[in-house]
Amino acid sequence: MSGSTIIFYLLAAITLVSAVLAVTTRMIFRAAIYLLFSLIGIAGIYFWLNYEFIAAVQIVVYVGGIVVLIIFSIFLTQQAGEQLPKQKMGRQLFSALAAFCGLALVMLQLAQHEFTGTGNKAVEPTVANIGYQMLGVDDNGYALPFEVVSILLLAALIGCIVIALKSKPEKA
Template sequence: MIELSAYNIILLLLAAVTLLGAVRVIATRSVIHAAFWLFPVFAGIAGFYLLLGAQFLAAIQVLIYIGAILVLIIFAVTLTRNAMDSDDAPANRFGVPVFLAAIMLLAAVIGAAGHTRWPAAFATIDHIALAPGLEVTGVPALGVTLLQHYLLPFEIASVLLLAGMIGAIVLARRERPSADDDAPADAATAADAPQREKVGV
């Protein structure tokens, strides 16, 4: 059973906040509320990283997930606002079967985790991150690992970021027909119009 030390109480609180946020994200009808409920999830995960001793990852989590991705998602929600009526059902017709399948998958995962014989020496964790001298573990070693053993994935990741940035700019740019192909663009728009009606918009 879990011993009620301060470390474990904080971990349990973090777990409660994270899971509450996750449940609200999938169950909230309003999309903007779901986006805001992502905040406790990301912050709770950052807290887990901090308590498990991965301080650098906690900082990265706050910077990128909360600072960039969450803001991006909220911008996307506001830019596509009023796209769906608020009384539309938030879930499609697979809601109930997927819920049942999710419960079964979760039971399988928890059962597998509970029945696995973990190496006994590592099966528990001591009060690491709440120790008085809160040392930053392994950031220099992480730099060495990243740039010596994982140099190629690192470079590929940077190229991926560049490609993602250019792709996002190209995709999200509003199409402006240039002066010389005004007429074809208009014709194309007119030709598209009946199809849009067919789609039901």
């Protein structure tokens, strides 16, 4: 087994084990931290694949953004040192079933899909290339989805501001 393979299995183990721990632990803050490790493990796999840009974006968005947001909401709503109550049996069964269905779907797709090797040269994942691909308007471009997503984000921003605005006191 080469070193590269060992590293892959290590990263995969970190990702999977912490993902399982994230849903089984009964301390909410620990769950957030395990989720963080799981996401970092995925970023590590991107690094292992030499997709540094995606790895960095994974860390910026998920670790620096989403997990911090989750942790903040835990800070503001929960008490330190408390355990969550045990879930009902029915709920546990249902979520296990849902997870299993998702897994089965993915595995089925993977098993049915025929992976054919391509003769095309891989596109260098440099920032410039990613930029051209993302904002290109030709066949491989993603300009339209990019703009649509940015409008969605803008709508979310405006929504936040509207919610956060103080309503003026009504004139008596």
